[in-house]
Amino acid sequence: MTTGAWTPATAGDSALPAPAAQRQQRTHQVQLITGDTVEVTDGRVTGFDPAPGRENIPVHVESDGKRSLVVPLDAQRLISEGKLDERLFDAAGLDTAAARRAYKDGLRVIVGYKGAASTARAEVRDAGSTKVRHALKALNAEALTTPSADVPTLWKSLTQADNDVMRTTAQGVDHVWLDGTVKAQLDVSVPQIGAPAAWQAGFDGKGVKVAVVDTGVDADHPDLAGKVVAGKNFSTSPDNEDHQGHGTHVASTIAGSGAKSGGKYKGVAPGASIIEAKVLDDTGSGGESEIIAGIDWAVEQGADIVNMSLGGPDTPDADPLEETVDHYSGTSGVLFAIAAGNEGPGASTVGSPGSADGALTVGAVDSDDKMAGFSSRGPRVGDGAIKPDVTAPGVDITAASSPGSAIAQEVGENPEGYVTISGTSMATPHVAGSAALLKQQHPEWKAAELKGVLTGSTKDTGVPAFDQGSGRIQVDHAIRTGVYAEQTSLNFGTAAWPHDDDKPLTRTLAYRNTGTADVALDLAASGTDADGKAAPEGMFTVSPAEVTVPAGKTAEVTVAADTKVEAADGQYTGAVVATGTDQNVRTAFAVEREVASYKVELSHLGRDGKSAAHFQTYVKGLTGEAAGSEFALDENSDSTVLRLPVGEYSVQGVILADRADSTKGTDWIAQPKLVVDKDQKVTLDARTAKPVDITVTERRAKAQQAYMIYAVKKGYTNYQFGWRLTSYKNLRAAHLGPEITDGSLQQLWEADFHKGADTQYSLVYGGPAERLDTGFTRHEKRRNLAEVKAGIGEATPGKDAYLSTIGTLKGSLMGFASGRMPLDAPSTQHLYLSTADNAQWSIAMEQLGDTLPNGWRVTDATYRVSQAVYRPGNTYTENFNTGVVGPVLAGYSGLTRSTNTLYAFLDVLSDGQGHAGGSTLTSAHTTLSRDGEKLTENDDDLSVFSFPVPAEDGTYTLSSSVTRAPNIALVGTRVDTSWTFHSKDGDKALPASTVHFRPDVDLQSRIKAGRKISMPVEVEGAAAGENLKSLAVEASYDSGATWQKLSLKHGRASLRAPAVDKGVALRAEVVDQQGNISKLAVYDAFLGR
Incomplete structure (x- = not known):
């Protein structure tokens, strides 16, 4: 979870194909609890690698623009039964920056047990190097971290095979949840809710303990002096200090004395005491288990009220945080004031744990009692209940600052010692403080009474209850109620x-x-x-x-x-x-008042015409009230009759002979468009399906992967549905229902084969369609394929690499990555790629580094060609990770200006063949100046850079330098870039140029020592072609101590290769006809051998 509920106030070797617009894509691997690995690129699922022994288990893949679910079939029933958290299979959710930080040491889960369950606990703890991080009393659960290599063992200890190979929870195991991530979500606002009237009545919160479960509290702030009576760090940060600033702001809104401001910024209950539970790290993020452990401890310390200005996405099922809140609300009488979240103004955006029944959930209004646009709204996901419960001031709230904290640095202190920020995080402590006043007045009252009085005494702000709950709190009314x-x-x-x-x-x-x-x-x-x-x-x-x-x-x-x-x-x-x-x-x-709805009865028939023994079917709402909703059915479902609101749906499923092995007979039947406007029956009949047979003529090639998917576009949402199998063996497919003639349907078939360790066949077919294929056959001959010789460069000795391909149908669907087996460097792989149906190909190479504690390999460098079009029968060469590296200005890369902001999107370490990419840097430094005066500098590269500039014309210089360590690369160890150009207000590309040095290096970026070479030198950008005024190129054989000018003739520079294992530095200066100057220097550009 994260803080963040705040915002600042206010033939032979053919010529290479023409490169498509490229940008550096971000690819990561995430691991499912089954032990399988999913590749995610820019939020899209692009690959799947089954854990050993799981190769033949079908995998359902689905995305709707919000989630990307990848669910192996043996896990589906546990998800449907509510025993297994579906978030464990949301690849996009597992790939967020917060999730990657949280799971760097391994997969984090929370396991709930039935009773003592000593045997189950022992078996789970014995799953390899699994560690118990927290014992969670309220849940009878344990929070675990399991390294990547041991996750398959954990899966087997948590589950057991049923008689049809579907998994059930192991004996003694009740629930398995993802240990998800959560984020953090007064001079006018305090009187607005009537707190001064309560003070006059003699209530200031004295004797009441309020737990601030947050980023920590600065107990040394004058407003909080003597307020913190207990504190403990549960976060992954090393200390209890509030380096983020969120918790201090919250605590002072609750109980700050206002001492530093002469009482102006006094909190709601200045007499209350604060229990500090630091559960969020210094970035404002934290795991659910840390938060639950903090709650357990805070209750032990005698907290009367718990403030939780934090949250994460809600799901229909009860998650661990919701269960913890409900447990203590009911058993201990502790009141939980919890932020609704800042995902408004859309419906059903209230987050968890604010979605808990026991929570007093708080939305935000401004000083005029108008709903804040950011405030999350109801109804609650799943049952339509009212959330939030109340609102409180949450816009432009001034409260104590933790000096030097992230928030203080971002928004600035004004006045000194205070910051002004907005969010439901700021509204929530107003309610917690009000509860403290009420608790002082009625010490015997528990959560039910406090919540009842606070929600009942509100002011109606004139908006629906799903926005405001009962209204904006009025503590002056509450104390009289x-x-x-x-x-x-x-x-x-x-x-x-x-x-x-x-x-x-x-x-x-x-x-x-x-x-x-x-x-x-x-x-x-x-x-x-x-x-x-x-x-x-x-x-x-x-x-x-x-x-x-x-x-x-x-x-x-x-x-x-x-x-x-x-x-x-x-x-x-x-x-x-x-x-x-x-x-x-x-x-x-x-x-x-339900919209028109009808019954849809689904039936499933096997290849013998009898009721299917095994099936898995999904019904997804595409339009109307049910848009985005989904129903999963199998042979053990209580009913296959659904009641569905009027609208369009997609129905697709598989009928299987054996759930554990798709090759024994699988029939994929899909109806991409089901219009529900009357009662009806839908029959998925395996007898209507026809064989799918995709092969290559190379008999020694073995099937590696089969992937079949279709997409239906509705408005801005592209719904995708598919299955990943090991092969198409014994697979059949059928279209069900009417043709789709509005252009919204697309389909893709993918097949991947390996022959030995260095040859791979990757095929994709399909595109826009009116009907899905009922059967599909393609026996591909080599002459219809393009061959790509993919060279894996060795930038430094002792490294291995991954190489993968992804096929895309132009303007249509993307396939799955193939390959990802560790390969030696240097080496050459032979890729045979299909060319029909407007196929485009992305090829990615990753240089692998150290192994992390969670078992993942670090990626030292990544290079890729994106969406290249290859011609049948031709041979191409794509060498990755070789010199001479340097910036590329084509496609997405370059320098631009939008009105009064300069932008740079540059991969300054693109490889010698111009592939977008980069690698781990040792250092980086960037400076921007205007008319000789420095505007800004930072220690970042130019992959993403922006800075506001004056509208008037000026001469700018943007300079950057990056370095790489020898364990990453022996070539391109330092790259200096500089651009001097004129610019004024407007939207345009800036007149930047660069130089590409193209020596004929081998895959180790070497040339025979002392050899005289004629090196192509190419100018790219504004100075290219007839706009070139001058070009000068120099070389240095002593790391830049001295330079010698190189002669240029017909676009080539003459020089000698350096001595064995030594490098040569190259630099160039380009001037265009308008006087704009571009400079580039590459150290250890290539080596001698």
Whole structure:
């Protein structure tokens, strides 16, 4: 989890194919809990490597623009049963920057047990080098870290094979969750909620302990002096200090004295004490298990209230954080004030753990009680319940700063010692502080009473309950409230369509009187639709309309939602308002009037025409109310009859002879377009499928991978569905349903084969379609393929490498990466690639380095050719990771200006053949000056650079230098670049140039020592062609101590190769006709052999 709920205020060797626009893509590997490995490139799944022994298990692949699920078939049932966290199979989620940091030592999971489960615990702990990081009391669980190599063993210890090879949880194991990542999410705001009135009444939070579960607290800040009564570090950071600044801001909003500001920035409950649980690291991120361990400890320390200004994405199932919150709310009476999140204003964006039933979930308003655009909204994912519960001020909140912290540096202190930031993180401590005032007034009250009074005494801000809950908190009203509703909100659920026979939906609302005198209440209910339009008269009622609540007791009323009335379908929210003498109690409610929905019955027939013994089918909503929703069915599902809202769906599934081995008979049947507008039956009949047979004529080539996928585009979302198998052996496929003639359907078939250690065949076919292929046959002859001799360069001795290919159908779908077997360097691989159907090919080479503690190999360098088009029968050479390195200005690379900002996107270490890429750097330094005056400098390279500049014309110089260590490369050890150019306001490419040195080096970037060579020198960019004014090239054989000018003739420079194992440095200066100057120097450009 992360902090972050804050924002700053306010024939032979043919000629090479023409290069496509290139940019450095970011490819990473993530590991599933099954032990299988998934390759992710820029958020897209681009490869799969099964763990040993799992080669023949089918793998379902699906993406919808938000998630990229890669689910081996043996894990699906556990996911469907809610025993296995689906996040463990979301490759895009596992590949976020926060996740990569969190899982650098191995896969982190939380395992819940049934009872003592001593045997299960022992077996899990014995899974290789698995380590127990935390024992989580509230969950009867353990937080584990397992290195990559031991994850397959962990999977076997957590699960066991069922009689049909599907996995179930091992005996004693109850749940397996991903230990996910979470992020962190007053002079006007404190009076806004009525805190001064509470102070005047004698309540300042004295005697109340509030736990700040966050990034730490600066206990030395004058506003927090003496406030922190206990503190402990649970994060991965080395100390308990608040280097991020988020927790200090939160703590001072709760209990700050305002001492440094003369009381101006006093917190809500300045008499309260703070328990500091540092669970988020110095970047504002943390793991769920650290947060749970911090909560366990805070409760042990006697916390009355826990503030959690943090969160992560919510799912329909209860996650470990939600279960922990609900556990302590119910058993210990601790109130949890939790940020709703900053993912608004879209619907169903409230994060976890704010989504927990027991949480008092807080959205944000500004000083005028207007909803903050960033504040996350309901309804809650899964059941449509009301979240957030309340709102509080969260825009431009000024509170204590932790000196030198990340937030202080980013937004600046103003006044000194304070920062002003926004977010639901800032709203939440207003509620926690208010709860502390109320707790002081009523020490015997627990979470239920505190939450009931705070939610009931709110101010209606005039927006739907899914935005504001019951309203904005008013603690001055809360301390005068003697009556509250035991149900803080009412969820009527969904009234099934059609509505002409609807019976009123009713809920009981119980009012509790905490006072010593009876209280008479007048009751009224009203609501609005999602657009704020008043609901029809009579849709919401409460009876009786008047009730007297006896002193110290409860009185019940019935609230009804009559969805039979003439009204538009959809969601409605509102509130029951109970008024009496000095009492005004609000209770939010919600109901959904279901849109037109119908029954869809699915049946599955095997190749023999009988009910299929094994199947796995997915139904995905594409349009309408169900867009993005999914249903997974198999032979053990309770029912294969679904009730679906009107709209379009995609149905696809496999019928299998053996779940553990796709080669024994698999039928893939897909209906990319199912229009639900009536009751209907859908039959997936294996007898309609035809064989898929993709081969090459090379008999010794063995199948490595088969990948089949289709996509349906709806609006801006491209829904993709497919399966990854080892081969197409005994596979058949069929299209089901109507043709799709609107151009939204695409399909791809991929087949990969290996012959020995140095030859690979990769084939992709397909493209736009109106029907999916019912059967597909292609026997590819070598003459129809392009051969690519892929040279793996050795930049430094002792390295091995990966080489992989990915095929793409132009303007269509992308296949999976093939290869990724460790290969020696230097070496040459022979790639045979298909050329039909507008195939484009990306080839990537990775130089491998050390092995990390989690078992992954470090990537020292990466180079790739992207989306190249090759011709059949031709042979091409692509040498990777060889000299002479330098910047490339083609495609996405270059220097640009957009209005008054300069941008650089440059791979200054692109290899000698111009492949985009780069490697690990030892150092980097960049400087930008204007008219001789330095504007900025930093210790970064130019891969991503931007800086604001004046609108007026000026002469700029952008200079950068990077270095590489010998264990990364012996060539290109230092690259200096400099561009001097004129620029003024406007959007355009800047007049930058560069030089490419093209000596004929071998795969070790060497040339025979002392040999006289004629080296091609090419100018790229603004000075190319007739716009070149001058070009000078020099060489140095003593690391730049002295330089000698090289003669240039017909685009070639004459020089001698350096001595054995020595390098030569090359530098050039280019001037264009307009006077713009570009300089490049490459040290150890190539070596002598």
